[in-house]
Every structure is written in structure tokens, then in C-alpha cells.
Amino acid sequence: AQSVTQLGSHVSVSEGALVLLRCNYSSSVPPYLFWYVQYPNKGLQLLLKYTSAATLVKGINGFEAEFKKSETSFHLTKPSAHMSDAAEYFCALNSGNTPLVFGKGTRLSVIA
């Protein structure tokens, strides 16, 4: 069985500070990993995905994530938070054609 654990249901950072959202996974087969963002009252939007081509993945809006197999992690980072980054972030995984398995989400607040 596959699973995703997001550490911290709520993260608060100051504008301009580093954003770090943590995601650990469990999978018996090589996974594909994803980060999605959900802005208030909107559907989910893909930020980035890892598909084994490169361990450091760059996404939209300045976000990136690093796949670390030894740590079974896929943490999301952004060097400098902006007010517009305030949203809920979901880590997800699958393997090939299976449905996505989502973590419980992390709500990011950005303080001016």
C-alpha cells in the first residue's frame, strides 16, 4: 500500500522567509510524486511533479522539491515567501496508472 504523510497541518512564515513544507511517503514500488496547491475556493492546481528524471524538481511560482529516496521524502521549498503563496498544499503519489494518493494537506499562512 502507498501512503503520504505531510508533517504540520498548518505552517506560518513571514513574507520573504523560506517556505518549507514537509512530505514523506511510503511505497513498495518506485513512486511518482506530486505537489498540488489549492487557493481559497478553487480547485487543485499542479505545482510540480517528480517522475525519476531528476531529483530536484522545479515548479511554478518559484517552488521546487527534492526527491530523497534514502529519507523517503519530497519536501517543497521556496526561498522567499510572498503573500500570494497563502494556500493549502497537498503532496500526492502514485505508481504508473494508479489513482493519486494524497496527504492530508498543509495550510500555509504568510504574515506581512
Next chain:
Amino acid sequence: DVKVTQSSRYLVKRTGEKVFLECVQDMDHENMFWYRQDPGLGLRLIYFSYDVKMKEKGDIPEGYSVSREKKERFSLILESASTNQTSMYLCASRTGTGLRETQYFGPGTRLLVL
């Protein structure tokens, strides 16, 4: 631009009513999914479909059914709505797998069952 549309943004129903949530995608995608989203629980898969007239149960199918008569439309049915089905429902469609996978989400339907 891919579009996944859901028939309603907000819906209020009474306990015991039959409820239909409609989802339509315009990109000829094979795969479609229904999730429910609850605070602190993330997204949980209800049902999915990889082709017309095909359906598979997800993690929480109890109390729900689905219909996929046409490729572009995937309907979620609550046969007899209950208050514990009050939730946000998200539909998604997907093209490709693995390297080429991209999943698109609709804006969601917020359902309140009284």
C-alpha cells in the same frame, strides 16, 4: 486550455434526497475521478473510471455510486443523502501516466446536507 467543470459550486439538500453531482471535461481524457475533501483529512478517493461504462471503487465508496455513459461526463450519485456526506466534492480528469501524467481538477462542489 483544459477545462473540468462541475455542475454546481454550492448545493443544499435534505437528508434522504437523491443527489447528482455532474462533472464534464473537454479534453477527451480517459481517466476521471471523484474525491471528497474534508478539513484535516485531505482528499479521499470515492470512485474512478478509466473508460466509458467502467468504474472502480476508491477508498470510501459507501453511500455513493457513479455513472459514466459518455467519455466526457462522470456523475457522482448519492442515493440517499446523509448529513455525514456534507463535504467538498472534487472531480478530476487525467491524461497520460507516469512521465506524461497530468491531472486536472474542477473547482469543486460544496454540498450541505441538512
